[in-house]
Amino acid sequence: MTKTYTIGEAVGALMRDGMPVRFKAYDGSSAGPPDAEIELDLLTQRGLSYIMTAPGDLGLARAYVSGDLDINGVHPGDPYPLMTLLQNHTKFRRPAPAELVAIVRGLGIANLKPPPPPPQEHLPRWRRAVEGVRHSLQRDADVIHHHYDVSNTFYEYVLGPSMTYTCALYPTDDATLEEAQTAKYDLVARKLDLRPGQRLLDLGCGWGGMVRHAAREYGVRAIGVTLSREQASWAQQAIKEERLDHLAEVRFMDYRRVEETGFDAISSIGLTEHIGVKNYPSYFGFIEDHLKPQGRLLNHCITRHDNRPTDTGAFIDRYVFPDGELIGSGTIVTAVQDAGLEVQHTENIRVHYAKTLAAWCQNLVDNWDACVAEVGEGTARVWGLYMAGSRLAFERNEIQLHHVLATKTDATGASGYPLRHTF
Numbered sequence: 001m002t003k004t005y006t007i008g009e010a011v012g013a014l015m016r017d018g019m020p021v022r023f024k025a026y027d028g029s030s031a032g033p034p035d036a037e038i039e040l041d042l043l044t045q046r047g048l049s050y051i052m053t054a055p056g057d058l059g060l061a062r063a064y065v066s067g068d069l070d071i072n073g074v075h076p077g078d079p080y081p082l083m084t085l086l087q088n089h090t091k092f093r094r095p096a097p098a099e100l101v102a103i104v105r106g107l108g109i110a111n112l113k114p115p116p117p118p119p120q121e122h123l124p125r126w127r128r129a130v131e132g133v134r135h136s137l138q139r140d141a142d143v144i145h146h147h148y149d150v151s152n153t154f155y156e157y158v159l160g161p162s163m164t165y166t167c168a169l170y171p172t173d174d175a176t177l178e179e180a181q182t183a184k185y186d187l188v189a190r191k192l193d194l195r196p197g198q199r200l201l202d203l204g205c206g207w208g209g210m211v212r213h214a215a216r217e218y219g220v221r222a223i224g225v226t227l228s229r230e231q232a233s234w235a236q237q238a239i240k241e242e243r244l245d246h247l248a249e250v251r252f253m254d255y256r257r258v259e260e261t262g263f264d265a266i267s268s269i270g271l272t273e274h275i276g277v278k279n280y281p282s283y284f285g286f287i288e289d290h291l292k293p294q295g296r297l298l299n300h301c302i303t304r305h306d307n308r309p310t311d312t313g314a315f316i317d318r319y320v321f322p323d324g325e326l327i328g329s330g331t332i333v334t335a336v337q338d339a340g341l342e343v344q345h346t347e348n349i350r351v352h353y354a355k356t357l358a359a360w361c362q363n364l365v366d367n368w369d370a371c372v373a374e375v376g377e378g379t380a381r382v383w384g385l386y387m388a389g390s391r392l393a394f395e396r397n398e399i400q401l402h403h404v405l406a407t408k409t410d411a412t413g414a415s416g417y418p419l420r421h422t423f
Contacts, residue, residue: 005106007048013103014055014095020085021073038073038082045108046115052107053114058314061385065319065378066118076381077364077371080388087392120382122322152234154374155207157367158360158383163207163234166270166300167353167401177359180352185213188267190423191345191405192296194218198264201225201290204271208235208250215239215247220265224250225258255286262292272301277309277327284339291408294416297341299404302353303329305397320386329402341406344417350400357391 005013008029012019019032022039025048042048047068051059063069074082095103104112159165160177168180169187188210194200196219202210205224208231214220226232232252239248255271266287275283287297304310307328312321333343364371364384371380393399409415 003102005103007042007107010103010107021082038071038085041070041072043070044068045111048107049111049113049115052111058318061315061319062117064385065120065381067377075365077368077384078361078388079384080361080391083388083392118378120378121318124318150379151374152230154371157371158363160363162209164209165206167349168356169349169352170355177356180356181209185210186217187423188269188298188300189214189218191298191403192265192267193422194220194265201258201263201266203255203266203268205235205250207231208238210267210269211235211248211250212239212242212244215244216242220247222248225253225255226250227254258290261290263290263295264292265296266291267298269300272299272332273321273324273326276323276325277331280335281338284335284341288339288341288408293408293410294414295408297406299332299336301332301402302326303332303400303402305400307331319382326399329404332402332404336404336406342409342415343404343406345405345421347403348400349403350394350397353401354391354394357387357394361387361391
């Protein structure tokens, strides 16, 4: 007689490495340790359809973001404890054909029809490819809008007063997030050897943190560019409030539209992840072309621990960084060198990003009700899931964060770089 599976039995049978948490379903069935501190509650048939039609992290994310799957035992603003338990348990094993038929019959063949995805989900890559050339001006603008134009108020809650959405640099283990973000900007400034009267171009400037720091602390004339209209508006207002508008400017524009050249320094803090590896030659070629002889580049970028092309994963691609692409620091160094720049120094600050993400998650927890009121619970859940998962990836050395410092060394070999580093 063919076995009939309940939802709990099916989930327990399909989990390749076992069920480390308690799972309960709307049909009354369950799986996993009864005394587990963390519990997943599948509330609806739609949630089951999400999981059945996209096995793995995407289906679970769809059910969770839509409210069809609840988590008990962790705060949705920081589900890090759950992520540590599930880090090796989101893959389903491949059952034998007869077992698969029995499971599908038990769960309901009708559930194999995919429900519409949650509104927070971006189009799959193949659809984006049909509707626009990857990394074209318009498509890059669209995906940046998807991620960064959520709400400036929401980002103020999560990022804190610095409004800095890139890895901080912790001078001590107990430094605050704000102290660490200031330390990051100052390290970049010192690596670029900024001095009063120089000209800085900050690519992908976000809310203008680097632009304002360079102008305020170093007397530099700084231009920042961003594809996010909301970022540019916020940054320009902050510049005016700090009375830095005689030195600093943030533009809503694609970096490829920048016409000025001859910059003393160019900083790229968190933009390289968005441009695509195939576009590295043109990107670093643009930078080389816009630097003056002996000018400096500081490239700050999330990287992989190796240089093998690897997909970002369905959840990150659909919900967080559409068209995002990561590669190892060796590939970046090669591209910088091939563009004609001389690499002077590289540095990995991976562990600092794990601490940064932990601080952002804590901000989300502390401001959860306000964040939900601002962007909705589904979007707030996406951010908790994404930041906690990213923290775990940095901790496990699956991804890293590299600085690459380079100079536009002239034809005579003069780089303007000192005998030893001064930062």
